[in-house]
Amino acid sequence: MIEIKNLTMRYKNGKGVGDINITVDNGEVKGLLGPNGSGKSTTMRSLMGFLIPSEGSLSVEGINTIENPVEAKKIIGYLPGDPQLPQNLNSKSLFKLGADMRAQSTNYAMELAEKFELEVDQTIKELSKGNRQKVALILAVLHKPKALILDEPTSGLDPFHQRTFFEIIKEFANNGAAILLSSHIISEVEKVADSMAVLRDGAKVYDESYETFSSKAIEQGEDLEDAFFKFYDRRDG
Amino acid sequence: MFNYLKYMVTVPRKFILNWAIFGGLYLLILPLAFANTSVESLLIDTQREAFRGMSENETMMNFLGISDWDNVFTLEGMVTTYFLIPFVPILIGIATIILLNKLGSKAEEDGTFEFVAALPMTRSTVYLTQSLLAVFFGLFVTFAWTNIMFIPIATMELSQTLDYVPLMKATLQAALAGVSFGVLGFALGAYTGKSSMAWAFGGGLMAIEYLANSLKDTNDFFLWIDDNISSFGAYGNPYQDGLIGGDVLLVIAKIALFLAIGFIGFRNRSLNLR
Numbered sequence: 001m002i003e004i005k006n007l008t009m010r011y012k013n014g015k016g017v018g019d020i021n022i023t024v025d026n027g028e029v030k031g032l033l034g035p036n037g038s039g040k041s042t043t044m045r046s047l048m049g050f051l052i053p054s055e056g057s058l059s060v061e062g063i064n065t066i067e068n069p070v071e072a073k074k075i076i077g078y079l080p081g082d083p084q085l086p087q088n089l090n091s092k093s094l095f096k097l098g099a100d101m102r103a104q105s106t107n108y109a110m111e112l113a114e115k116f117e118l119e120v121d122q123t124i125k126e127l128s129k130g131n132r133q134k135v136a137l138i139l140a141v142l143h144k145p146k147a148l149i150l151d152e153p154t155s156g157l158d159p160f161h162q163r164t165f166f167e168i169i170k171e172f173a174n175n176g177a178a179i180l181l182s183s184h185i186i187s188e189v190e191k192v193a194d195s196m197a198v199l200r201d202g203a204k205v206y207d208e209s210y211e212t213f214s215s216k217a218i219e220q221g222e223d224l225e226d227a228f229f230k231f232y233d234r235r236d237g
Numbered sequence: 238m239f240n241y242l243k244y245m246v247t248v249p250r251k252f253i254l255n256w257a258i259f260g261g262l263y264l265l266i267l268p269l270a271f272a273n274t275s276v277e278s279l280l281i282d283t284q285r286e287a288f289r290g291m292s293e294n295e296t297m298m299n300f301l302g303i304s305d306w307d308n309v310f311t312l313e314g315m316v317t318t319y320f321l322i323p324f325v326p327i328l329i330g331i332a333t334i335i336l337l338n339k340l341g342s343k344a345e346e347d348g349t350f351e352f353v354a355a356l357p358m359t360r361s362t363v364y365l366t367q368s369l370l371a372v373f374f375g376l377f378v379t380f381a382w383t384n385i386m387f388i389p390i391a392t393m394e395l396s397q398t399l400d401y402v403p404l405m406k407a408t409l410q411a412a413l414a415g416v417s418f419g420v421l422g423f424a425l426g427a428y429t430g431k432s433s434m435a436w437a438f439g440g441g442l443m444a445i446e447y448l449a450n451s452l453k454d455t456n457d458f459f460l461w462i463d464d465n466i467s468s469f470g471a472y473g474n475p476y477q478d479g480l481i482g483g484d485v486l487l488v489i490a491k492i493a494l495f496l497a498i499g500f501i502g503f504r505n506r507s508l509n510l511r
Contacts (some may be wrong), residue, residue: 045508048355050507069358073358074358082511084348084349086248086352088248097243126324
């Protein structure tokens with residue numbers, strides 16, 4: 001279970017997030033939606049302990065991620081929004097490092113690499129953007145974490161491998177993992193999420209099951225994208 | 238900690254090896270200049286006389302750290318008073334800042350550190366491992382240089398020679414001076430998460446101490462810096478006099494102080510991720 005309670009994290013320029021409350025139950029996939037600068041990455045980075053919040057309590061499976069980062073990170077899989085990896089290492093050695101740091105084997109990583117048709121001996125420098133994203137995704141899940149925090153996970157993936165990715169996410173959810181996944185795009189969340197939270201200017205403005213959101217939209221005769229844009233008063237572009 | 242250290246050595250391995258090996262190969266020119274009389278005459282005697290005019294300019298001599306012009310043109314003089322001071326501290330300071338920026342503050346700015354930060358380690362473990370690398374990189378590279386340079390001294394008939402143990406003592410003293418500048422840069426990079434701060438403070442201290450060393454005879458303030466806090470000033474002549482406890486302790490204390498400052502800052506701040 002992922003619990004974000006009263007999270008407030010402000011940057012020097014005053015931007016950031018304020019009083020965010022989000023809960024993701026075990027087995028649930030929650031989409032965290034919002035445009036650039038709405039606070040998705042700030043929320044996720046605070047949860048990972050990269051940013052020090054001024055207020056709030058952040059925990060995964062009851063482990064406070066700020067006070068007990070080692071135990072928390074052992075059970076969290078994290079994918080950054082724009083994953084940058086060491087250019088001169090190959091995927092295989094990165095998987096080995098990730099696995100060694102958590103006393104795991106690389107078997108699952110290699111299995112996923114095969115699913116994603118990834119050349120594990122190529123250095124990161126030699127890989128395309130999409131293939132780098134695959135490496136970062138595998139690094140996030142190779143230790144079979146109980147919680148997944150994924151910042152725009154499908155960025156750069158072709159539709160075929162997006163499907164593979166969604167299958168993996170569903171498998172994790174079926175095995176009881178709590179998954180928080182950020183996106184700009186409602187149609188992406190539609191494919192995999194059970195619930196969705198919407199951020200606007202650093203504040204949470206919506207948090208419901210996906211079913212509730214879509215049935216309301218249908219009742220009002222709106223398509224999902226229009227209903228989503230209503231949160232930002234951008235219905236007419 | 239071990240796995241992270243392995244990662245930190247593996248990622249910049251080419252950088253580390255290039256600095257260690259090519260610097261040492263370049264320095265072979267010093268002992269090889271004394272390999273036969275015609276080379277010695279061309280490289281040493283000619284240079285000594287051609288630039289003798291420079292020895293009359295006291296400021297220039299101070300800037301180059303030279304007190305005795307003729308002594309510079311001996312193997313011992315070249316190595317101990319010209320190469321090990323001031324060039325080793327400057328080069329090691331610069332190389333340490335580049336390396337630790339690559340793995341620390343610059344990695345935060347370009348995003349590669351986010352991958353490391355997601356691994357199950359405390360900030361203390363990350364910082365202490367980086368500190369180990371910061372200290373041992375400078376020592377490793379300097380000892381690699383002088384040991385490569387020592388190969389012809391040990392194996393060839395040269396007109397002048399150097400003793401191994403005093404040379405290693407001088408190497409340690411010079412390496413520690415370089416580490417003190419590099420570590421300040423690393424520590425301030427870690428404190429702020431900004432690579433520019435690493436250069437401003439590490440490079441700044443190096444410039445101030447070098448200036449103080451060069452101008453110590455002209456100004457009491459510079460003399461005080463050189464006598465009391467400068468890593469250049471603490472160098473002395475370890476090849477002839479051995480290591481002096483107080484001088485070595487001063488540089489080690491500076492290294493420990495800078496590392497402690499970085500530790501305090503790095504543990505309690507948000508990462509400077511883009």
